[in-house]
Amino acid sequence: MSLNRRETCAGSRAPGIRKTFTVSLLAMAVHALLNPALAADTTATQQDLVVNANTDSNSTAQDKTDYQVKTTRAGTKLLLTPRDVPQSVSVITQQRMQDQQLQTISDVLKNATGITSSQDDSERAYYYSRGFLLTNFTYDGIPTSMGDSWNYGDTASDTAIYDRIEIVRGATGLMTGAGSPAASVNMVRKHADSKEFTGNLTASYGSWNKQRYVADVSTPLNESGSVRGRVIAGYQNQDSWLDRYRKNTKFLYGTIDADITDNTTLSLAYDYQDADTKNPTWGGNPVFYSNGSLTHYDRSLNSSADWTYYHTTVRKVYADLVHNFDNGWSFRLNGTHAENTFSDKLLYTGYLSLPDQDTGEGADGFGSMDRGKRELTSVDGYASGPFELFGRQHQLMAGVSYSRQHNKTYSSDGVTDQDAYDIATGDIGVFNNHWNGNIAEPEWSDWYENADDVIRQKSVYTAARFSLADPLSLILGARYTQYSTNGSSGNMDKNNITPYAGVVYDINDTWSAYASYTSIFQPQTYRDSSGHYLSPVTGKSYETGLKSAWFDGRLTATLAIFRIEQNNVGEAINGEYVNNSSEQAYSATKGARSKGAEFELNGAITDNLQMTFGATRYVARDSEGRYNPDQPQTDFKLFTSYRLPMLQDLTIGGGINWQNRVFEDDTAPDGSTQRVYQGSYPLANLFARYQVSKQVSVQANINNLFDRTYYTYMNNYVYGEPRNVSVSVSYQF
Template identity: 80%
Template sequence: MSLNRRETRAEARACGIRKIFTVSLLAMAVHALLNPMLAHAAETSTATAPGDDQQDMVVYANDNDTAADEKQDYQVKTTRAGTKLLLTPRDVPQSVSVVTQQRMQDQQLQTVTDVLNNTTGITSNLVDSERSEYYSRGFKITNFTFDGIPTSVGDAWNYGDAASDTAIYERIEVVRGATGLMTGAGSPSASVNMVRKHADSKSFTGSVSASYGSWDKQRYVADVSAPLNDTGSVRGRVVTGYQDGDSWLDRYHKSKKFIYGVVDADITERTTLSLGYDYEDADTGNPTWGGLPVFYSNGSLTHYDRSLNSSADWANYHTNARKAYADLVHNFDNGWSFHVNGTHAENTFSDKLLYVMDYPDQSTGEGVTGYGSMDRGKRELTSVDSYASGPFSLLGRQHQLMAGISYNRQHNATSSQDGITDPDNYNIAASDMGAFNNSWNGNIAEPQWQGWYTNADDVIRQKSAYTAARFSLADPLSLIVGARYTQWSTNGSSGDMEKNNITPYAGLVYDINDTWSAYASYTSIFQPQTYRDSAGSYLSPVTGKSYETGLKSAWLDGRLTATVAVFRIEQDNVGTEENGVYVNNSSEQAYYATKGARSKGAEFELNGALTDNLQLTFGATRYVARDKDGRYNPDQPQTDLKLFTRYQLPGLPDLVIGGGINWQNRVFEDVSAPDGSTQRVYQGSYPLANLFARYQVTRQVAVQANVNNLFDRTYYTYMNNYVYGEPRNYSVSMSYQF
């Protein structure tokens, strides 16, 4: 039911008052609960007061400083996330979440998908067994970076980057909101940065691990570092693994192998060169494409077993990813550092897939048709990024400056063959599909393939220059301002287009005391689009803007942080079909730019060490996103809570226990029904609980057990077609440290 304008304004005012009141209560509650607990630690902490010592501090550091952090921590002390300036998380005027190696080990987060599903403010759709989409604050995430190098992600590639194995990463950083200063083109949702491991040990060290779990899932990983010369100035590291297993889906089987190698060489005392290469290959038998029908032919909702696999027995899927990179860092005596990073990456995929369509009879299962597709594609990415950062003096105060340039070229090429048995309807006929019910086993004949055609063959280029400065305006007050100039172009099957854009960035941070800071920021981003209007002109890029304000805190010398944020995101110039209108009277559909979506809400995150024995991450998000048609992306929860903890028992120091829970509110999707109408399908709120325990048997040997979805909740990860989430499952692992 729609509200009239007066009711909408009243609701907005009430909503704003409730948000401000809620945020204030959260801030006061956190301060009241945690300050007494941390009072003694704060007295002995090395954290500086909000005076000259803090604001004028010169940071002599590089990106690998976090490797020296406490290995068991869930937080890092410094990061370049958001601005590329080396800052503490408290000094970044945006919401930043960091998932460390220890957190990934405790919760057995083995892919980037696992990490994002357990990150504050991130929600997802598991579209089928192989593809996933991620959202932040109501908007789809398209910005994935590797060591700060951006990758343009489209629908055909939304599974490739998030499927990466986390064994090769030191940590994963998520900056929520628009991130145009860092990534150039993209959406105003969030940016996900994957930070690779380095060879930072001058002695022989490493670990091997093996695990076994539900559905015969086996996993073996080795991570070994060693000096390559007598002095340790040249070091090497290799991370390799193999994984094989089935699924809760019948007939599904997946195996993957990966290897990552890096050499770090200290050319001089202040210059380090890193050369790295990673390779990952995965094969899947009987993968799904899409999900299960939502409606029976009589209009009632379907209820299938979670184990039902809609794949045909001839379906398969193969992906391969290869990346090589070189990174040079030089640290000058005056605190400045210079970075050059060059990357070349190639991703390929090939598949044969079956998509199940139409509506089965509730009694017999007859009536569904299918669509076969054979696909292949390749993405090539070549990037060079160079920047310098460091302190400078102005008007008697110490400040920081960062400036850089980057070049990014990406070639995307995909092609397909259609598979049919019914030429009249261009699908796989219902008579060939048979009865689609819980006994369906995918035993159907492979369709007739109709020949290869090109889906896309495009080259996207980005040339950018960017800069940011952090000015110490007063002892407790700092201002971060920056901008990125981007020349964006594409040519190929989707058309030729060029767009230039200046992306501004501004943030203000005020230190209330030695624990709390208040901040406000404005950021933006843009996304060119290849839609054209009726006159043949390309539409202006989709633009995104983020406004955010809140409070941040840090205790125990930065080992524990908290953020309370209120935000608003705007997205405009979204291309919309103009019904019955075509470009220059051709067959090309014409589009027009419309006002897009608005999202506003609040977030809270507490992350790090409450005590030396207790680590936790707790995140809470509430937002409202709307466009001209009502709720925006209604299949994404607008309220979600995520908690995970680890506790080392004081009386049993060799035993660590922990667990957590993820909860989200009700969502819905508008789905086409058999009678041609559009029906709204709901999924109620649900929690997912997880547990883990690890016991240090000897100094080198540890065993660990994990249980996911402890209460075996049944839920959907996608609702346009039903895709079930994983049932209760377990894993046990053993590791050896040397």
């Protein structure tokens, strides 16, 4: 028995490029085992699906519950099936985010294939892929520079406003221009796409008094439904496993989509997100006691003072115009203006003097007040569609983009003894597990400017997918970027051409082999301890592998082998900060190399079983040895969702994340360098959802099921979250 699909990505009026995907015997065996009712239906052996290139999605009810999408513009901006993209692509859909309760971009990245993280304190997190820091974040394809060492709330953004999160691992110069070879994360916003009044309300309660309320409402704004509106609003309030910690967030997202003509749609949107934290930590807790022994604290210990806080606000305005031509071509023009602000008052402890093992006393500390604003204005326009050459049909994409980003930050030092960074914490037992945060504020210095810089990118880019033969396609592209920075940290101009080449060969109806190459170019917004920008990162990225697709593309698999070579990569300097502020200082490495392999299986095993399984193994080294040794070089992530065939209203699932041993070279009290290890560990989680009625569902989630104790940061110890539970109720109308 076989299940076939015909698919065209060339437009409704063009002849198109057709492919037939035949389910392999292994996949059919699994399918039949887990869904015998479908296997017995020998009459429905063929199903045709035609996808119009003018729309990025033709969603059905089935598609909305899948963990995979059938087409994407990730990687090249050409509308392709995931199998036809010559790079590793992961898509986190709405259903996956709902099942696993991935409520922030940070949650998504921590559970995505090939991504690892470093949670430096209670508020700041950084992400890595294939050994390198991930700095490429785009919103509907518009890049945002993420090199700043302050957290502007980007990864804390709530996922309720996004339709899906797309992650392309490896270099993505065609999409982002200047960027990291690690990966690129694209957040695709929700639109007002319903011509009927609909929506849902969700309320949840969980560990540490976490309360969350979200409303998502769509409605037509005129009788025909050609003008539609959507509002998504949410509020969240929570304590933490950390003593005295409290955080509340709120967000509001509104969009209006208007069909100006049958072929033209205009979308306008506004996004507001605000987060306020009381008693946040800055950095972690000391690794050593004053006698040189390794420390061990309660996970609940919060070394911050009761006067500390962290506040971020994000405001964004979007405009998006899409026109579909009758010949299969489409044009898209989108723009955004974003203002991200932050302010904080923080306490860092154990910088020069370490605590006594018996009393917990003796640690020094210093305070910092910081404030800053990042403004981003971006415009991106491109056209894509089919064309014929030498009797075959191909695809072409071409576009231009412009972005201007202004970063401005200030600090005030809270020290009474500039030499010792001492604010009289030495006689208070901050690290005796009885610390209550009761300490007087330091005397604050005058505000001084940390940075006032403008970053501009002007780009022209193009890519073409050539059908060389029925089983063979070639993607060629390039992006020309004019990059400049001007401001307090110095002036820099850099022009660069980033080439892109990829080839895909269809071995049979199910499997394809692919290979891709691109160069790397990334002017860095990291600075050394004196405040100067590091030289741009340069290098090369290679990837080859196998891809497959079953069940009309609802289930995909990728096996990738990669190699990345680059120079001048910014690496954090242990214990050093830019001009003694809270901004981490970096140095440029002489050369870094990463090579390894990745595997991902994602999508619908059957109509009832959804699964994501990802595994990564790489080796990253620079001239001094292992590169970023605090990041695991082997990890796997599994998550499943299974709707019981005999009780269709009940869905159960769960997963496990595992990583291998990591280490960090830390400075001991005697001045020597000691290597501190953290062993491998798994984190397991479970969920269950019951559909009480057509409108009402109840869901329960458990994270860190076995309550494993682990560190998310080893330069100074930061604990990961203990076991926690949540229960949510959703009402659909």
